[in-house]
Amino acid sequence: MIQLPTLNSDNVLSLLHLMPVGIFLVNSDSRIIWVNKTLCEQVGLEARQLIGHMRSELPGTNIFPISERIARQHINSPNNETLFNFNYLSKTLEAEFEDIAEIGCLVKFNNLSENQMQFGFEQVEEQTGLYTRHGILKKLSLHVSRSRRYFNPLSVIMLRVAPDSDINSESINHAIAMILRDKLRWVDDVGHWNMSDFLLILPETGEEAAQKLARKIKFQLNRFKLPDNHKKIPTSLAVSSWRKGEDESNLLKRVAEQLNEHRYKAPTTSKIL
Numbered sequence: 001m002i003q004l005p006t007l008n009s010d011n012v013l014s015l016l017h018l019m020p021v022g023i024f025l026v027n028s029d030s031r032i033i034w035v036n037k038t039l040c041e042q043v044g045l046e047a048r049q050l051i052g053h054m055r056s057e058l059p060g061t062n063i064f065p066i067s068e069r070i071a072r073q074h075i076n077s078p079n080n081e082t083l084f085n086f087n088y089l090s091k092t093l094e095a096e097f098e099d100i101a102e103i104g105c106l107v108k109f110n111n112l113s114e115n116q117m118q119f120g121f122e123q124v125e126e127q128t129g130l131y132t133r134h135g136i137l138k139k140l141s142l143h144v145s146r147s148r149r150y151f152n153p154l155s156v157i158m159l160r161v162a163p164d165s166d167i168n169s170e171s172i173n174h175a176i177a178m179i180l181r182d183k184l185r186w187v188d189d190v191g192h193w194n195m196s197d198f199l200l201i202l203p204e205t206g207e208e209a210a211q212k213l214a215r216k217i218k219f220q221l222n223r224f225k226l227p228d229n230h231k232k233i234p235t236s237l238a239v240s241s242w243r244k245g246e247d248e249s250n251l252l253k254r255v256a257e258q259l260n261e262h263r264y265k266a267p268t269t270s271k272i273l
Helices: 012-018 037-043 068-072 086-096 133-150 169-183 207-223 248-264
Strands: 022-026 032-035 062-065 102-107 154-161 189-192 197-203 235-241
Touching: 012 086, 022 037, 037 102, 133 154, 133 189, 133 197, 133 248, 154 169, 154 207, 154 248, 169 189, 169 197, 169 207, 197 207, 207 235, 235 248
Parallel strands: none
Antiparallel strands: 022 032, 022 102, 062 102, 154 197, 154 235, 189 197
């Protein structure tokens, strides 16, 4: 167990170096701007050999946004009180680096140790690096709990892929994961909800901003063509924002109903894209 006296701006990077998982920072151009020592050990390269390269060039592993849950379990004070504050960490890093778009975590899924399994990596899809249904639901539950306590804005986007027997589902999943990572902030979460749906969680985001992001994602999806057959991915998106007093099941029900209605008639609300 890592023991640290305090968490402040002077030891944030030192803390990340001590993390038992590979951590990297990426700028808005998707280039790596910082890596911790664990990541260097994982890939067998020095930091200078990684910094400046594209996020997609990280070798031989799956990557995904780091979550507060992963970090909290290994950073405790001597009296066993959790010191880790994910929001504070993110703000501190933003102050340290002029341009930071994501904090990422790198894992070799083929060689998970028992210790790493305790972080909850089994809640991440091996093929795409996205959260599984179980994993993303846990994230949503945490965010809704915070919104109910502090009245923070919270929105979700559900993305549905229309069935197409001529398109390989694995190709679609990889393409959508790539596009979503490109458009989302590092504080956002995305998971594979079921065979055709993806769930995006947008903390500290009102409905207007969520609608704007959904339009950007839809625009990118409309432009994208699968490399193996040059087909487009047919999708629809729905946006819902948390309402005072509701739990995650109500929020999910509302956004799913919007998508289900869209299947049978033309959309009559801007919430469907």
